[in-house]
Amino acid sequence: MASRLVNNNPHLPHHQQHHKGEVKQKNVIADGRSRRVLQDIGNQVAERALQGGKKPNTEVANATLLAEGVAALGKGGDAVRKAAAVANQKKGIDKPKPETVIVISSDDESDEGKFVSRRATRKEVKVKAFSSVLSARSKLAACGLTNKPKDLEINIDAADVDNELAVVEYVDDIYNYYKLSEHEGQVEDYMDAQPDINAKMRSILVDWLSQVHRKFQLMPETLYLTINIVDRFLSKRFVSRRELQLVGISAMVIACKYEEIWAPEVNDFVFVSDNAYAREQVLVMEKSILGELEWYLTVPTPYVFLVRYVKASIPSDKEMENMVFYLAELGLMHYPTIVSYSPSVIAASAVYAARCTLGKSPIWTDTLKHHTGYSEDHLGDCAKLLVKYHSAAAESKLKAVYKKFSSPDRGGVALLAPSQNPV
Structure with a gap:
């Protein structure tokens, strides 16, 4: 097929036009060599002498001087000597400075894929690619050989790298989003706007919901979401004392549908409320909420914050986990x-108070500070409040949470003495 190509471009000189069937192979080879493989972006190329089809300045100068010398041969020996002197003088002026030319390496192992050096000493110059420098720095950082001070934070996700459910690649972004959006689900003081209920009635309701939650053996997420739904609804709607328990039942029905795989039926909640409300009333309240x-x-x-912060509380064991959740539910x-x-502050304070109660040292670590985003100064007031609830739990009339965490399956952490002085 190549032999049939004809180049009859009228704009080219006659000697550059190819006649039919006369395609030069060297031109094909030259075109192939001009297409170089793009390699590492770190190889900054200077191909002034190798690309563009132009000869170096020294070769042009030598060719010019040679032509002048040949022309001078007919004028005698003196002219030849003068031409030679002029050539030597120009050669000294046009002598290029030593420079290093780096050629982009190709995939083959030909001479074109090597570094070219034009220094007077003819020594090979080794230039590292940008990506190789970054790789070397990464290896040094992984081995701890950099000049940075030793990092005291512990990678709490190292053991879950191969666990797809742990989503190690995204877990930090997920919790950053939680921190940004948590205020949307937080309620402000709304009890003054409720004419028929008070904070004590709310505590009684939450205590009863904790009993129902344990009776049905529901997921812990369900209890926390139930209480969140109750508080947000009470902050928006006036509720009578008679309907307060109905709000709690309906909120738990919604939370079960959201969190549970096998959610209890509406009739089950009607039964545990001693038939105080009809099934239709629960459905109407559910729709209203x-x-x-x-x-x-x-x-x-x-x-969601407790799960992450307990993991960051190293060393962590079952006793530590139970104590954290006990203090958090007292706070709820x-x-x-x-x-x-x-x-997030409630969760971090529960971890802080639990470490104080169990005598962990140090009380607050760099790992906890990194993952919670809070220092000890931010958590002191809330932690003291949780320890206060712990101190009064044994004597309180509302004992659902206390009994729950006094049982052997919870390690009996509610029976432990509360911390005396959380800082």
Whole structure:
């Protein structure tokens, strides 16, 4: 096929036009060599002498001087000597400075893929690519050989790298989003706007919901979401004392549908409420709650932060985990905690108070500070409040949370002495 190509471009000189069947192979080879493989972007190329089809300045100068010398041969020996002197003088002036030319390497192992050096000493110059420098720095950082001070933070996700459910690649971004959006699901002080209920009635309701939650053996996420739904609804709608328990039942029905795989039926909740409400009343209240909250149920409750912060509390064991959740549920039951602190602060304070109670040292680590975003100064007030609830739990009339965490399956952490002086 190549032999049939004809180049009859009228704009080219006659000697550059190819006659039919006369395609020069060297031109094909030259075109192939001009297409170089793009390699590492770190190889900054200077191909002034190798590309563009132009000869170096020294070769042009030598050719010119040679032509002048040949022309001078007919004029005698003196002219030849003068031409030679002029050539030597120009050669000294036009002598290029030593420079290093780096050629982009190709995939083959030909001479074109090597570094070219034009220094007077003819020594090979090794230039590292930008990506290789970054790789070397990464290896040094992984081995701890950099000049940075030793990092005291512990990678709490190292053991879950191969666990797809742990989503190690995205877990930090997820919790950053939780921190940004947690205030959307947090309520402010609304009890003054409720003419028929008070904070004590709310605590009684939460205590009863904790019993129902344990009786049905529901997921812990369900309890936290139930309380969040109750508080957000009470902050938007006036509720009579008679309907308060109905709000709690309907909120738990919604939370079960959201969190549970096998949610209890509405009739089950009617039964545990001693038939105080009919099934139709529960469904009507459920619809009212969803309409008032605009179906906004994906909110970061304290539970999502507790799971992460317990993992960051190293060393962590079952006793530590039970103590953290015990203090957190005590905080949920008391109205001042909910309206005064965000979910992440409640969770971090529960971890802080639990470490104080169990005598962990240090109380607050760099790893906890990194993952929670809070220092000890931010958590002192909330942690003291949780320890106060712990101290009064044994004597309180509301014992659902206390009995739950006094059982052997919870390690009996509620029976431990509370911390005396959380800083």
